[in-house]
Amino acid sequence: MAITTVAASIPWKQLILLAPDIAKGAKSIWGQWKSKPRPEPIDTNSSPGEQLAAISQRLLALEGNEAAQSRLVSAMADQVQVIAVGLQETAARQTVLIWVAGAALLLSIASLVVAFVR
16 A cells, blocks of 8 residues: 555656656766776786875775765655655645545435435
8 A cells, every 4th residue: 555655646747747858867877977987907017106096096086986976865865855755745635635535424424314314
């Protein structure tokens, strides 16, 4: 039932309308990733100072990637939080609608009883 609730709260119309933009964004991200220069292998025949410089350069690149990944994870966490708030609001609305439907059911049953008694 939870999957049905989540699936029902997803704005499918907006996703379908934005699908081309999503695809373009995914292609652009893939293109950026593919075009990144790959690090040169460390020459084992070079001097230790040159090897340390190459390793240091790779570490700096890894730290930059880690920072980018942490920003991405932070943005994803923000999006999940927004989705969670939306789901809570949807659940609250559904609860109210269930109570209204229950009251309407009781009122209709009472009306039927009154109609049959007359």
